[in-house]
Amino acid sequence: MPRNERNRPTWDTEGLLHGDAKRAAVQDMFDQIASRYDLVNRIMTFRLDVRWRKVALRALGLAPGSVVLDLASGTGDMCIDLAHADLVPISVDLSYGMLHAGRSSAPRVQADILRLPVPDGSVDGVTCGFALRNLVDLDTFFRELHRVVRPGGRISLLDVGVPHNPLVRFGNGIYFGRIVPLIGGLLSDRAAYRYLPKSVAYLPPPATLVAMLQSAGFEHVVHRQLSGGLTQLLHATRTS
Ligand SMILES: C[S@@+](CC[C@H](N)C(=O)[O-])C[C@H]1O[C@@H](n2cnc3c(N)ncnc32)[C@H](O)[C@@H]1O
Numbered sequence: 001m002p003r004n005e006r007n008r009p010t011w012d013t014e015g016l017l018h019g020d021a022k023r024a025a026v027q028d029m030f031d032q033i034a035s036r037y038d039l040v041n042r043i044m045t046f047r048l049d050v051r052w053r054k055v056a057l058r059a060l061g062l063a064p065g066s067v068v069l070d071l072a073s074g075t076g077d078m079c080i081d082l083a084h085a086d087l088v089p090i091s092v093d094l095s096y097g098m099l100h101a102g103r104s105s106a107p108r109v110q111a112d113i114l115r116l117p118v119p120d121g122s123v124d125g126v127t128c129g130f131a132l133r134n135l136v137d138l139d140t141f142f143r144e145l146h147r148v149v150r151p152g153g154r155i156s157l158l159d160v161g162v163p164h165n166p167l168v169r170f171g172n173g174i175y176f177g178r179i180v181p182l183i184g185g186l187l188s189d190r191a192a193y194r195y196l197p198k199s200v201a202y203l204p205p206p207a208t209l210v211a212m213l214q215s216a217g218f219e220h221v222v223h224r225q226l227s228g229g230l231t232q233l234l235h236a237t238r239t240s
Contacts, residue, residue, distance in 0.1 A: 016201060019136055023112065026134045027094050029192045030074070034097035036188040038075055043187070044180050049077070049130075052158055052231045056127060057081050059222075059235040060156040066124035069148065071113040072131030076104030082127065090123075092116070114140050121150040132159040133202040138209075142216035149238045155218065156235045160200055163229035172230060173197070209234055 017025050033040070041049055057078070062068065064086035070078045073091035075098055082089035089106040092113055093099050099108045111117050113128070114137060126145050135141050145155050163169045176197040184193025204212070206223045209232075213221045218236035226233055 016198065022136050023094070029195065030095035031097035033188045033192045034075070034095065034101040037098065037101065040184055040188050040193070044183055048227055048230070052226055052233070053078050053081050053129060055226060056129065056156045056158050056233055057085055059233060060125050060127060060154050062087060062125045062154055068125040068127060069116070069118065069123050070106070071126055071128040072134070073102070074098045074129070076102040076106060078127050078129050079104035079106040114144060116144055116148050118148045120147050123148055124150060124153050126155045127157070129158045130160065132157060133199045138204070139212060139216070142213050142218070146217040146238055151238055151240050153238050154235065156233065158231060158233055159203060161225055161229045161232035162200065164225070165228060168228050206232060
């Protein structure tokens with residue numbers, strides 16, 4: 001195949017990218033919106049994101065002093081919460097822009113979280129907020145989590161959800177499909193905030209996510225809907 005053909009982004013019928021093209025587009029997008037990310041996030045979630053992170057942290061249930069990788073850490077909100085809970089966070093993200101805009105004092109690592117520069121079984125836990133749908137291969141990600149977490153370690157993962165209730169789902173669709181791109185356009189980058197509702201299509205249904213974590217080797221896998229399903233939380237243990 002000619003070189004320019006190989007490098008051309010591959011869009012599917014939903015207008016979504018895949019593979020390396022998706023990873024590069026995601027990295028560019030977060031570099032672009034990093035400086036206004038926190039502001040837009042707080043406004044568009046009515047600060048519910050703060051509460052969702054606290055629930056994820058409680059679900060982690062690790063003892064003080066535990067070392068936790070916060071993957072796709074963005075500007076470091078979860079790292080700040082982890083440090084307040086006397087845990088020892090390490091921030092990992094693909095986007096230099098997001099890492100640069102970070103406000104936590106955790107060590108920061110630029111890496112693709114599908115290939116963590118971390119030895120096997122070396123951390124007590126992993127958190128990851130609102131990034132699953134941005135990844136190019138969830139199976140690889142879940143196997144990578146199982147590799148780096150020690151036996152007995154825990155993971156706690158958040159992402160946007162699809163509410164069960166049809167009315168809430170309809171309202172959520174209008175809000176994320178129309179209002180959020182408007183707010184994002186005014187304060188930051190409209191295209192990036194138009195990607196947000198579309199990107200939900202990358203996420204498999206909850207039962208599939210649970211099955212994927214189990215086949216990666218996790219046990220006690222729990223899926224929870226938060227705020228009527230606006231957000232979903234997955235937590236699990238590596239038992240052996
Ligand atoms: C929606 S933001 C979430 C940031 C933060 N976790 C939060 O809860 O606010 C998604 C983050 O995932 C990061 N990301 C996307 N793909 C990644 C990858 N393959 N490896 C590392 N980080 C990635 C982006 O750079 C971005 O900072």
